[in-house]
Amino acid sequence: MSLNYTNSIPLHNQLREAIKKKIFDGKYTKKIPSERELMDEYYVSRSTVRQSINQLVNEGILEKRPGKGTFVVLRPVNDWLGNLSSTNEIIERMGMIPDTKLLKAEIIVLDDFTKEITGLSKAYHFKRLKYANNIPLGIERHYYPIELGRNLSKYDLNTEAFYDLLERELGGKTFEAEQIIKSVKISKEDAALLNIPNNSHVLNANRVITDINGKFVEFENAYYRSDMYSFKIKLSRKQ
């Protein structure tokens, strides 16, 4: 991919996006090329290369290791669809360290949208920020029937995965889920939490979990930054 030297987007922004894309596409996985190599590859000045890299360091995607070079810290996350995995499991599978910050745990009156999905008028709502290698990657909102939510709220939700807790609380029943994936505009508040520009588009995954008898267990409404998150699936066509 070469840059566009005549359009109005500053070269350092173009180069930043080009590097980000190489990371997302899995072409840069550990150490990225040197300043000299990037200057030669993209026909740009050293100061342009430095600006791009500094931006990516500030975004937490790259890290400079003195005397060693510049390294990819936030690797792209592929969420393999097909079985229910916790975000922690997904991030660990990508070789990164997951972390969670509980932002809200409260009983709320539901809006029409959430009411219709859950069949509830009030629910226990948890809002959590998920990190990969200390970079905010997504926001997950969970809604539970009040009784179940109250039980879950007693655990340390900065470390525990809801799946494990659900299995403990509900006695290891088999769960089923239906998930919808969309591309949506993020709210101002959530953009600030994810450290991405206002009006960014993000991947939105809505997921309803029911128990084996079809009874509502959990509604999750999650937003993941689209520059570093994708869903992956294997499909087959049999005759």
Next chain:
Amino acid sequence: MSLNYTNSIPLHNQLREAIKKKIFDGKYTKKIPSERELMDEYYVSRSTVRQSINQLVNEGILEKRPGKGTFVVLRPVNDWLGNLSSTNEIIERMGMIPDTKLLKAEIIVLDDFTKEITGLSKAYHFKRLKYANNIPLGIERHYYPIELGRNLSKYDLNTEAFYDLLERELGGKTFEAEQIIKSVKISKEDAALLNIPNNSHVLNANRVITDINGKFVEFENAYYRSDMYSFKIKLSRKQ
């Protein structure tokens, strides 16, 4: 969902998005409420309601039927993941009429990204615009080994689905595919084709099909307008 009467986004644009969301969420499926009902529900003037509806009529999402009311024409499309379906099959399953326009059929030299995915340096490239009820819904680019592409190019690609042709050409072998779903910014050229604003974000599905021996058959790079397209999947967690 109520409108924000104090911010700088014109009310008719907010109402348009609110109506669109109700369609996408499956709340308006056939006839939408009357002008009077929308005025009362959203506390807006008749002219605001009319502006919103006219915009949605221009976008092809609503249709006015004199003496009968205003109806939803473009229903939201849920692409159920899990088995390989053609876009025509998906659109028909949503109760709409699919249509296709072949925009390009050519042998091209591949860029680095496509080269790496396909393992080819040149490929037969087809670009098609997909319609649901005459509204442009997505852009699909297919890449094939030249020999196979040449054979496919002999069919009427404005009506035939590539899947059916592949099965015919390759003698009904079983296919396997891997698909990646992202949210990406669309190109200016493709935004114009889809009749959506520049810089819109869209759902991007990359899909590589291999035959049962793992040999490359097809790479598809598709873009679907995010206001009316989503992916859906059933998941389960067994102990």
